[in-house]
Amino acid sequence: MRRISEKRLLWFSGLAVVLLAGWLYWRTLRLPLIYDTLLHIRIAGGLNFASVWLPTEAFGFYRPMTFFPMLLIQRLFDGYPAWLLHANNVVQHAANAGLLAWLSWRLWPDWRRALASGAIFAVFPFSYQAVAVYGHNVHPAIVGLGLLGLHSYLTAVSPPKSKGTPRYAEGSEKESLQSVKLGDKKRRHWQILTWLLFGLMLLTHETAVLFGGFALLVQINAQPDLLKKWRVLLRQPWRWFLLAGVVYLVIYQFLPISRAPQAAASGRDLWLNGLYLLQAAVFPLTWFAHVLPQMSGAWVALVSGGFVVSLSGWLAWRRPDWRTPLLLAWGWWAGASLLLWVTLPTDYLLRGPRLLYLGSVGVALLWAHLLAAVWDGRSPIPSLAKIRGFVWTAVLAFILITSGQFVQIKLTQYEQLTEPVRVWQDNPDSFPNAEVVIVNLPQWLDVPPKTYAIGVEFVAMLGDYLFVEELSSANLPGAHKTWAVNLPELQSSQPYAYGVQAQDAWPTAFSDQPRHFFITYFLPEGPQTQHTGFVWPKMAQSIAPRNVPAQFGFYTLAGTSAETCNNTIEVSLRWLPGSEAIPDTTSIFVQVLDENGRLLTQADGPPLGIRPGLLAASPDDLLVDLRTLELAEAETAVPTTVLVGVYDFASGVRSPAADAAGQPLPDNAWRIPISACP
Numbered sequence: 001m002r003r004i005s006e007k008r009l010l011w012f013s014g015l016a017v018v019l020l021a022g023w024l025y026w027r028t029l030r031l032p033l034i035y036d037t038l039l040h041i042r043i044a045g046g047l048n049f050a051s052v053w054l055p056t057e058a059f060g061f062y063r064p065m066t067f068f069p070m071l072l073i074q075r076l077f078d079g080y081p082a083w084l085l086h087a088n089n090v091v092q093h094a095a096n097a098g099l100l101a102w103l104s105w106r107l108w109p110d111w112r113r114a115l116a117s118g119a120i121f122a123v124f125p126f127s128y129q130a131v132a133v134y135g136h137n138v139h140p141a142i143v144g145l146g147l148l149g150l151h152s153y154l155t156a157v158s159p160p161k162s163k164g165t166p167r168y169a170e171g172s173e174k175e176s177l178q179s180v181k182l183g184d185k186k187r188r189h190w191q192i193l194t195w196l197l198f199g200l201m202l203l204t205h206e207t208a209v210l211f212g213g214f215a216l217l218v219q220i221n222a223q224p225d226l227l228k229k230w231r232v233l234l235r236q237p238w239r240w241f242l243l244a245g246v247v248y249l250v251i252y253q254f255l256p257i258s259r260a261p262q263a264a265a266s267g268r269d270l271w272l273n274g275l276y277l278l279q280a281a282v283f284p285l286t287w288f289a290h291v292l293p294q295m296s297g298a299w300v301a302l303v304s305g306g307f308v309v310s311l312s313g314w315l316a317w318r319r320p321d322w323r324t325p326l327l328l329a330w331g332w333w334a335g336a337s338l339l340l341w342v343t344l345p346t347d348y349l350l351r352g353p354r355l356l357y358l359g360s361v362g363v364a365l366l367w368a369h370l371l372a373a374v375w376d377g378r379s380p381i382p383s384l385a386k387i388r389g390f391v392w393t394a395v396l397a398f399i400l401i402t403s404g405q406f407v408q409i410k411l412t413q414y415e416q417l418t419e420p421v422r423v424w425q426d427n428p429d430s431f432p433n434a435e436v437v438i439v440n441l442p443q444w445l446d447v448p449p450k451t452y453a454i455g456v457e458f459v460a461m462l463g464d465y466l467f468v469e470e471l472s473s474a475n476l477p478g479a480h481k482t483w484a485v486n487l488p489e490l491q492s493s494q495p496y497a498y499g500v501q502a503q504d505a506w507p508t509a510f511s512d513q514p515r516h517f518f519i520t521y522f523l524p525e526g527p528q529t530q531h532t533g534f535v536w537p538k539m540a541q542s543i544a545p546r547n548v549p550a551q552f553g554f555y556t557l558a559g560t561s562a563e564t565c566n567n568t569i570e571v572s573l574r575w576l577p578g579s580e581a582i583p584d585t586t587s588i589f590v591q592v593l594d595e596n597g598r599l600l601t602q603a604d605g606p607p608l609g610i611r612p613g614l615l616a617a618s619p620d621d622l623l624v625d626l627r628t629l630e631l632a633e634a635e636t637a638v639p640t641t642v643l644v645g646v647y648d649f650a651s652g653v654r655s656p657a658a659d660a661a662g663q664p665l666p667d668n669a670w671r672i673p674i675s676a677c678p
Contacts, residue, residue: 009111014098017118021094024123024404027411028086028132032421034461036135038470041080044070053203055257062255065204066138080474085134092140093131097122099147100361104368106154107221108325112375116396117368121360123403125452126280128410129459130354139357142205146214147361149197153215154222156190157236191237198241202248207358209249210335212242217328224324269346276349276454277337278305280356281363284399287406289453297453308370315373325369332362350455371396406451413459417445420520420529421475427516427531432478434534435515437507438468439610440491441484442520442527443499462501483507490609494522508616510537517608532609532626539622550670552646553655554582555607557670558622562642565677567631571642575607575623582612585650590627592674594637603627604649645669 033041043058044067052071053064069088073080101118105111130139201208215238220226226233278301279286285304289297312330316323336359340349349355375392420441446458462471468484486502507515516534520527550557559574569592591602606612607625617623631639645668646655657665 006109006111010102010105010114013105013111013115014101014118016115017097017101017122018094020119020400021097021122022090024407025090025093025131025411028090028414029083031082031086031132031414032418032425032471033080033082033085033134033474034418034421034471035133035463035466037080037085037133038135038462038466038474040066040070040135041474042470043067044074047071055255057257060257061206062252062257063138063204065141065200082475085137086132089131089134089137089140092137092144093122093127096140096144096147099144099151100364103147103150103154103218104365106151107218107328108372110372112392113368113372116371117364119396119400120367120403121364123400123407124356124360124363125283125403125406126353126356127360128353128407130357132411132414132459133354136354138205139354142201142207143358143361145197145201145204146208146211146358149194149201149211150214150218152190152194152197153237154218156187156194157219158222194237198244206249206252207336207339209245210339212238212240212245213335214332215241217324217331221324221328224321227324268344270341272346272454273341273344273349275301277341277356277359278302279452279454280353280359281305281333281337281366282308283363283403283452284367284395286452286454287402290449290451301454308366311370312366315370319373322369322373326366329362329366329369333359333366334362336362351458353455353457367399410457410459413445413447416526417442417459417461419527420518421471423518423529423531424472424476433480433513434478435481435483435507435511435513436472437483437485437515437517438501439485439487439517439519440522441468441501441518442522443501445496445498445527447496447526458497468501468503481511481513489611490519490521492522494524496526498522498527506614510535510618510621512537517610519609530609530626530628533607533624535608535615535617536622536624538620548576548660550657550659550665552657552668554578554580554586554612555588555646555655557644560642560644560670560672562672562674563677564639564674567633567635569601569629569631569639569642569674571603571627571629571644571672573607573625573627573644575625577612577617577619577621577623579619583648584611584613585648586612586655587647587649588625589643589645589647589654589669590629591643591669592629592631592639593641593643595640596637597641598637600635600637600639601629601631603629639674642672642674643667643669644672 043056046058047056047067049068049071052067055062056067059066070080073084077084097118100121101114104114104117130136198208198211201211216236219236219238220233226236275298279297282301282304285307286297286301289295289300292300312326316326340355340359344352344355371392374388374395420438424436441462443462444458444460446456450457462468469482472480472482483506484501484503485506486500491500514534514536517532518529519532520529548556548558549560555578556576557573558576559572561572563570571590573588573590587604587606589602589604592600594600606615607623608615615623645657647653648655654668657668657670659665659670
């Protein structure tokens with residue numbers, strides 16, 4: 001049987017890791033613009049193509065390449081399409097996985113190691129925040145530029161390939177000289193390209209100062225003989241990148257910017273910071289913390305870390321040629337982690353898994369090397385010689401499945417958290433300047449159980465430094481006056497933790513624009529947002545008395561509709577409030593009946609889901625009350641009628657009901673025929 005060449009296996013491996021990363025995060029294209037993306041949009045609004053290259057006081061960091069692409073997108077698309085920004089993150093993450101697999105191949109020509117390193121990087125569990133939110137794009141961007149820079153650097157410092165002995169001796173010396181000159185010219189071009197990429201790195205993120213160290217580690221893996229030639233090694237170009245990074249750090253301290261408030265917070269626990277970083281490095285083992293609740297997370301992290309460090313040391317002792325690969329893996333992780341460990345407050349670090357994205361390159365290489373020790377036919381583990389292929393596949397599959405499942409759970413939680421935005425987008429109205437009141441808008445969501453014991457595994461849509469107006473303007477067309485109101489009376493205690501955007505007091509006075517209401521209910525299965533209707537101020541006078549179907553004490557029913565589709569009944573009720581003060585115990589019942597009068601489902605509550613005293617609508621206002629009722633999945637009866645009435649939920653007594661002619665209604669309720677959806 002013809003064997004597949006190593007290069008083809010490399011291409012297949014590279015394509016596989018790119019597709020894996022893209023498939024894992026592709027669903028983020030359906031997410032709205034949230035969290036730090038809103039902050040970046042706010043800051044970009046005050047920049048232009050000239051000022052973007054200057055320090056930005058409002059940001060707290062000098063990262064022009066964070067905002068320059070946003071200015072381009074805004075200019076080209078007249079806005080910030082959510083799908084485009086998220087696709088940019090996904091494509092960058094997938095490209096980074098492919099670049100890492102290629103770098104692994106260039107350093108150690110082994111397609112299995114290349115496949116493992118790229119795949120583990122693609123599913124690294126703590127990357128979910130960096131990829132799912134465009135506002136964290138700086139992390140995929142700096143890694144992508146760093147990997148491109150290392151490929152360019154590796155080409156620039158690689159010795160020219162020998163082309164063999166010339167066929168004819170005559171003129172061979174001249175041809176050799178020309179070849180050397182051509183090779184030197186190409187290497188200079190690659191060096192220039194590396195410096196250009198390094199410059200872009202410095203404009204992207206401060207961790208670019210680590211590039212010189214990463215270049216050193218990569219070069220000694222590509223040219224291990226340099227370890228025996230220290231003078232030659234110290235004269236290599238990596239030292240200039242390292243020196244440039246140090247100079248940049250000094251200059252950075254004098255830039256006219258203030259530190260970001262999150263990063264400037266106090267409270268640094270170096271022990272907890274170190275445990276969190278160690279947990280990420282040995283994540284395939286610390287995953288077991290959630291199935292061993294009787295053991296502390298710190299103990300699991302320490303034991304796992306000790307085991308992996310010991311295994312790495314043993315491999316380096318038994319196989320000297322493994323020392324430089326393990327040094328690159330551990331060195332990359334240590335360099336990226338040291339900056340986080342020393343500089344960041346604990347609360348900020350433990351709530352920012354995105355910060356681990358850069359270090360995940362070293363983590364992926366580390367576990368790819370450990371797996372390669374199993375597969376390698378010269379492995380120092382003889383007992384695994386016959387089953388090494390099975391063990392390699394099983395362990396890699398375990399890492400990919402458990403990590404991929406974790407990421408998918410987090411993306412599902414992002415979808416649950418951002419449901420209010422989708423409900424807004426799915427309910428477009430014909431009033432471009434309509435007002436919007438958002439009740440109990442979730443700010444963040446933290447669903448147990450935790451998988452990794454140390455740190456916070458939450459998903460966030462807003463923060464205390466962000467405003468609901470920014471969320472609305474970034475995701476909805478038109479200009480909307482928006483309020484985010486916290487109503488504890490409509491909240492409930494659930495197994496998961498959540499935060500509410502308590503930004504505004506309840507709006508009282510109505511303008512001449514419709515005011516829409518969206519309420520988030522916290523249910524056992526997760527938050528659920530409903531568009532409960534809108535108040536149309538001063539529209540009561542446009543409704544003729546003869547068109548009023550029924551009168552219910554405090555409310556007049558001015559119009560109705562009911563439609564069923566796929567076991568869902570959409571009911572629209574138009575109410576006119578009376579001139580008397582309406583007690584807060586006044587509620588509406590909406591019951592769905594079949595042709596035999598059997599109750600199938602019901603939805604009770606005040607108009608628009610807001611108690612009358614808080615809504616404070618006047619007799620001149622029209623209340624459009626929207627309700628969605630779901631039938632049980634096992635229900636086979638056909639809904640035919642909706643029964644609507646008013647009652648006092650404290651006493652259970654229904655309000656007297658009469659039709660337009662003043663005749664009493666049976667059961668003190670108005671019957672609405674249900675039509676099928678078109």
